[in-house]
Amino acid sequence: QVQLVQSGGGLVQPGGSLRLSCAASGFSLPYYAIGWFRQAPGKEREGVACISGHDGSTYYGESAKGRFTLSRDGTKDTVFLQMDSLKPEDTAIYYCAAERLSLGEAMCATGMADYWGPGTQVTVSP
Numbered sequence: 001q002v003q004l005v006q007s008g009g010g011l012v013q014p015g016g017s018l019r020l021s022c023a024a025s026g027f028s029l030p031y032y033a034i035g036w037f038r039q040a041p042g043k044e045r046e047g048v049a050c051i052s053g054h055d056g057s058t059y060y061g062e063s064a065k066g067r068f069t070l071s072r073d074g075t076k077d078t079v080f081l082q083m084d085s086l087k088p089e090d091t092a093i094y095y096c097a098a099e100r101l102s103l104g105e106a107m108c109a110t111g112m113a114d115y116w117g118p119g120t121q122v123t124v125s126p
Contacts, residue, residue, distance in 0.1 A: 002026035002115050004096050009120035012086055016124070020081040022096030022117060029053055029072060033102035034079040036070070037111065038092035038122075047108030048094070049081060059105040063090070086124045093119045 008020035022034060035050035049060045049070040058070045069082040079096065097113035107113065 002098075004098060004115055004117035006094075006096055006117040006120045008081075009094065009122045011123045011125065013126055014087060014124055016086050017082070017084045018086065018122060019083070020094055020096070020120065020122075022079045022081075024077040024079075024098060027098070027100075029074055029077050029079070032098040032100050032114075033104050033107045034072070035097050035099070035104065035107045035113065036079075036081045036094055037097060037108075038090075038094045040089075040092040043092075045095075045111055046092075047111060050104035050108040051079060052104040053101070057104060059108050061108060083122075086122075088124045090122060090124050092122060094122050095119045 003025045005023040030053050032053045036048040039045040047061050048064050051058050067085045072079045096117040098115045099107050099113045
């Protein structure tokens with residue numbers, strides 16, 4: 001059974017950091033692109049950062065460039081999103097997702113995925 005188990009998130013002050021984790025079970029990372037998406041109230045879902053399965057290349061959305069870092073631990077089939085210099089506008093529900101045999105950039109651009117995690121709230125507030 002395929003599952004994406006998310007952890008991390010919570011409340012942080014502006015300028016602070018959080019790390020989100022997405023652990024995959026039931027499939028192997030090299031065959032899937034993994035992406036982080038977010039959706040704030042009243043806004044469309046946005047691709048934050050995505051990583052290709054076959055070579056680990058990363059793609060970042062404009063809002064994430066220079067502040068967020070995406071990485072993966074192949075031994076644990078887990079992908080991490082390190083978020084630094086957080087801003088109030090980063091407040092949203094963050095979802096990880098997996099798409100088979102996809103490139104990270106394409107996944108972030110289309111928002112298409114085969115599997116989705118349950119989402120985790122990130123709130124950036126004084």
